[in-house]
Amino acid sequence: MSKLVALPGGGAAHDLNWFATGGLFDEVAAFIRQHVRDERARQAVTAQATSGHLFLADLPEPVLTDVLRALRDELPAYVNEVIYPPDTASAMDYPEIFIARAKSLAHLAGRSIALRESEARSTTGPEGPTVVTARAEPGSPLRGRLLCQDAGDIDFLCDPGSRAEKLARAGVDGSASLCIGTLRLEVGIATHQVLYARGYSPRDSWQAARFDIPDMAPGAVFADPDQPFVPGLSVALDQSGSWHTQHDDRSGWLRISATGEGTTGLVTLVADGIGIGVHAGHLVSVWLRCLPS
Structure with a gap:
């Protein structure tokens, strides 16, 4: 049975959805919990993960931004070193398929960050320095x-x-x-x-x-x-x-x-x-x- 991680896509009803089987989902949920510093938000993540889904847009700021950046920047190495280390991957049939599926969440996180930034610029004008x-x-x-x-x-x-x-x-x-x-x-x-x-x-x-x-x-x-x-x-x-x-x-x-x-x-x-x-x-x-x- 597939489980879901939904990332904000920059607007209402535009979530970016990532699906995985139970084992991989549990590994990713554990990674996300590691990067949630707020105790109440961590409890909410745990409760959602138990139900087989994570809606990251429900996280408050700055927790949401921290999690998206961790998924984008740190998840690929975590996949190689923790979820599918070389000794585990070598014993699998077609490990590249599973590794690519796991790392695709990092790409979605990067896209989520870019879309949210683009939406913010369109509604509030350019952010930061202009020159x-x-x-x-x-x-x-x-x-x-x-x-x-x-x-x-x-x-x-x-x-x-x-x-x-x-x-x-x-x-x-x-x-x-x-x-x-x-x-x-x-x-x-x-x-x-x-x-x-x-x-x-x-x-x-x-x-x-x-x-x-x-x-x-x-x-x-x-x-x-x-x-x-x-x-x-x-x-x-x-x-x-x-x-x-x-x-x-x-x-x-x-x-x-x-x-x-x-x-x-x-x-x-x-x-x-x-x-x-x-x-x-x-x-x-x-x-x-x-x-x-």
């Missing part, structure tokens, strides 16, 4: 794998050996988001370093195109706001809506560019499969190599 300048410096890209799902979910999985480096680049205060619609660039709150891209970009919104792939020097891009980044708040880069999303199926590269700039800028490879274009002190393009997952 962001950008600069590129020499460096090395963050190692990992960019995932572009057919459903439109985009995520970046750090190599296990690069997780400490990701935390160091983000700094002690964690990360905030620069948003282009529902696509987000994670940026260190303290360091201002652009880490990687994640979020949601539906394939039916991509324009087919042919374009040359620029040279991408390995390095780092820093986004400097006119006001401090605030944990939990995003900064919209698309306030005018003038960004185009184009895909070249020959190379697999997806190009998101600010049309008003007339250039994609000097592109820096900040993470495996992720380039950031900077021109005249502004972030003007994002390049994602969306290969089949």
